[in-house]
Amino acid sequence: MGRSPCCEKAHTNKGAWTKEEDERLIAHIRAHGEGGWRTLPRAAGLQRCGKSCRLRWINYLRPDLKRGNFTREEDETIINLHRLLGNRWSLIAARLPGRTDNEIKNYWNTHIRRKLLSRGVDPITHRPIDERAPSTTATSSSERKEEEQQQQSGGEESSARRQQEPKCPDLNLELCISPPLRREPSFQLQLGITDSAAE
DNA sequence: AATCTTCTCAACCGCCTCTCT
């Protein structure tokens, strides 16, 4: 309502970033560090919204990002954390070094959600879907592919086992809530998730 | 080879929360 927009939209670029814009952003952050997103575009000579710069840096340009496919372990970690935290992608991302919340969110929506559905598991509640047969939910070609892959990757994952025994690697997913010291980081520490698998 | 359909993921949008005054 009475809120001013985060940036002057009339003079900002939108859409895909160019190589030159990337380089400017990287150079500016290397020189001045992260933060000050509202003033950064002007300082860096970018015709971009500050939020856009932040997103580009966090999701794509950060040097510590791990690109490439998710591993099986990461899959299971995401599923377990989602069961615990729900759609709190930033918290989930905090447990997966090199992965971003956006990346995990996309991966969840495009792969894991279907994977769970094909297993007969409700991706929201993480409980078995009783009423509907799994095959009725997995109708698209990719969903069928997922199923085939799972069958091929060793029959070790029988559907019965999948339904009754959610795999929890070495994750202690118990929540320890204590009075908030500051913001999320402290909360994350309080989570007490000791995924020794990641060690 | 051309067209249509489906999938993927980078980016945007709007709201919420935190911090500062």
Place this chain on the structure above:
DNA sequence: TAGAGAGGCGGTTGAGAAGAT
């Protein structure tokens, strides 16, 4: 305590790629 500014988050969108017909 209230209000404003800034950062952060999650949902959604759309362009391009890949696959199917």
